[in-house]
Amino acid sequence: MLPESDKRDQDEQIDSDETDSWFWRPHTLTALGVFLISLAYFAFFETSYDDTALNTKRGLVFASIAFLYIGMTNTKNGPFTRPHPIIWRLVLTASVLYELLLIFMLFQTANDARQLLTYLYPELGKPLEEIDYSTNCRLYDEDVPEDPYHNFWDKMDWFVIFHLTGWWAKAIVFRDYWMSFVLSITFEILEYSLEHQLPNFGECWWDHWILDAIICNGLGIWLGIQTLEFLESKTYDWRDLWSIPGTRSKLVRVLSQFTPHSWTKFDWGYTEDVKRWFAVIGICACIMIMDLNTFYLKAVLWIPPPHPVNVYRCLLILFFGAVALRETYEYMSNPLCKRFGQQSWVALAILITECMIIWKFGYEILTKPFPTHVIVFWVCFVVIILSWSFWNFTYKLPRRKRTSS
Numbered sequence: 001m002l003p004e005s006d007k008r009d010q011d012e013q014i015d016s017d018e019t020d021s022w023f024w025r026p027h028t029l030t031a032l033g034v035f036l037i038s039l040a041y042f043a044f045f046e047t048s049y050d051d052t053a054l055n056t057k058r059g060l061v062f063a064s065i066a067f068l069y070i071g072m073t074n075t076k077n078g079p080f081t082r083p084h085p086i087i088w089r090l091v092l093t094a095s096v097l098y099e100l101l102l103i104f105m106l107f108q109t110a111n112d113a114r115q116l117l118t119y120l121y122p123e124l125g126k127p128l129e130e131i132d133y134s135t136n137c138r139l140y141d142e143d144v145p146e147d148p149y150h151n152f153w154d155k156m157d158w159f160v161i162f163h164l165t166g167w168w169a170k171a172i173v174f175r176d177y178w179m180s181f182v183l184s185i186t187f188e189i190l191e192y193s194l195e196h197q198l199p200n201f202g203e204c205w206w207d208h209w210i211l212d213a214i215i216c217n218g219l220g221i222w223l224g225i226q227t228l229e230f231l232e233s234k235t236y237d238w239r240d241l242w243s244i245p246g247t248r249s250k251l252v253r254v255l256s257q258f259t260p261h262s263w264t265k266f267d268w269g270y271t272e273d274v275k276r277w278f279a280v281i282g283i284c285a286c287i288m289i290m291d292l293n294t295f296y297l298k299a300v301l302w303i304p305p306p307h308p309v310n311v312y313r314c315l316l317i318l319f320f321g322a323v324a325l326r327e328t329y330e331y332m333s334n335p336l337c338k339r340f341g342q343q344s345w346v347a348l349a350i351l352i353t354e355c356m357i358i359w360k361f362g363y364e365i366l367t368k369p370f371p372t373h374v375i376v377f378w379v380c381f382v383v384i385i386l387s388w389s390f391w392n393f394t395y396k397l398p399r400r401k402r403t404s405s
Contacts, residue, residue, distance in 0.1 A: 079330065082259065088323060113301060114301055125302060130200055136204075152211075163216040168223045171225055172231075177225050197365050200295070236261065271392065286351055290354075297313075
């Protein structure tokens with residue numbers, strides 16, 4: 001495996017497993033030529049319409065495409081290089097474009113922001129029906145003898161697969177079993193705590209702890225850990241495609257281009273240093289808030305759960321979140337890294353801007369008073385965390401260091 005020092009300034013770097021081939025060269029002038037020719041074609045040779053709304057929509061779409069194209073060819077490389085750095089530059093640029101869209105929406109009224117989405121998806125802009133999933137929690141419903149387990153089977157929809165694969169991906173991104181497990185349990189508790197604000201957080205006990213925590217989250221995390229063990233044990237020894245004999249071997253090499261170039265095992269060390277402990281708590285808090293934003297944005301912007309907008313946002317967050325967490329780990333662990341990563345910077349800006357939108361458009365939702373038992377629970381939780389932190393870093397850890405020395 002490659003050393004930790006790898007990866008920071010890779011603007012013009014060719015990967016060590018490749019020769020100076022056409023595939024890895026920047027081609028900035030070629031890209032500029034293709035961009036200008038395409039722009040001229042669509043501007044002058046496509047059919048023009050005397051429709052202000054359509055022309056405005058086409059102009060915004062092509063401006064967005066141009067922004068993504070320029071970012072792909074001119075931004076800095078990040079920590080990931082496979083299948084090609086241009087893919088991750090596209091992810092960075094797409095996240096910047098998403099942030100710009102969020103800023104634009106932030107300066108609208110709630111109704112104007114909802115109507116803005118109807119320009120892309122006319123079916124949006126309608127109030128959502130908030131559904132409480134905890135109204136009938138009987139696993140065996142004797143009142144429906146023809147299908148007594150209908151409550152359970154009603155929950156077995158596309159969201160189960162989405163949930164499971166999501167936690168599989170998260171475990172790979174976090175590269176830590178305990179962080180994944182704690183985040184999984186914490187989110188279920190957050191759903192309990194916030195169901196007075198969003199009724200669809202209300203679920204049956206077996207939906208929370210059996211279907212979600214054990215089956216979806218637990219199985220997804222376990223599969224993610226198995227994937228991590230494979231990636232950590234794999235030997236990374238790359239050869240140039242044209243130096244590999246045989247068509248089948250070349251095909252395997254092409255497919256392996258979509259696997260990591262190297263793998264760094266994360267050792268967060270959250271119980272060994274007080275700064276890392278609170279930094280990891282901050283990272284987990286940001287991840288939880290980003291997950292919660294999915295539900296609150298849906299509620300304040302009236303976007304149904306299965307709508308493509310939600311799917312696109314989750315996929316974008318998954319990809320830029322993987323880069324951001326890798327950059328954050330590098331920033332925390334590498335003493336030579338003095339600069340916060342560019343994708344981490346954008347990710348944090350997106351998180352805070354989404355929170356601003358939710359606060360502005362969903363003030364009535366967020367200001368609903370918390371039930372007393374929820375307040376008591378979280379006060380106790382914070383007291384326990386602070387007490388353990390004080391005990392571990394002022395007594396246990398120094399004592400263990402004195403003993404070992």
